[in-house]
Amino acid sequence: MSQDRNLQLLGIAKKAGLLAIGCEASETAARKGKTKLIISASDASERAFRNARINADVCGAICLSVPFTKFELGTIIGRGSPSTVAFLDTGLAVAFLKGLAETGDELYEKLWKYLEDSALAREPRENRSAPGNPTQRRKGI
Numbered sequence: 001m002s003q004d005r006n007l008q009l010l011g012i013a014k015k016a017g018l019l020a021i022g023c024e025a026s027e028t029a030a031r032k033g034k035t036k037l038i039i040s041a042s043d044a045s046e047r048a049f050r051n052a053r054i055n056a057d058v059c060g061a062i063c064l065s066v067p068f069t070k071f072e073l074g075t076i077i078g079r080g081s082p083s084t085v086a087f088l089d090t091g092l093a094v095a096f097l098k099g100l101a102e103t104g105d106e107l108y109e110k111l112w113k114y115l116e117d118s119a120l121a122r123e124p125r126e127n128r129s130a131p132g133n134p135t136q137r138r139k140g141i
Helices: 003-015 023-031 046-059 070-077 090-101 106-122
Strands: 019-021 037-040 062-065 084-087
Touching: 003 019, 003 070, 003 090, 019 023, 023 046, 023 084, 037 046, 037 090, 046 062, 046 084, 062 106, 084 090, 090 106
Parallel strands: 037 062
Antiparallel strands: 019 084, 037 084
C-alpha cells in the first residue's frame, strides 16, 4: 500500500465519521474509550505529541508519529492542519498500520500485528469460526 493509499484511508475514515480530528477531539474520544489509534503529524509540536501519548494511555490506544505533515493530513481530511488524528474504528486503524508497515519500518509492522491480534481477541467467538460456518450467515435466513 502506498503512502497515497494511507492518506486516502484517512479520507474514507473521516467520511464514515470514524476519525477524531485535532487534539481536543482526540482527547474527548480517548476519555470516552473510543480511540484505537492516535497518530501525530511528523511536524507536530513536542507538546502535541506528548498530549497524544497521554490520551492514548488513558484508553489503552496506540500512539505514534507518522510520516505525514500537518498540511498533508489537513488536505486529505479537509480541516486546517491538525497535528493529531484519532481512529475510532479498529479495522481502519489496522488497515492504516498495515499500509505503514509495507514501507518496511519494523515498528509499524509490530504495531500492526499487535493491534490486529488484539482486535481478534476482542471479537466474539462465533465470528472467529471457519469460513462458511452458519454462524457467519445473516440471522433470519
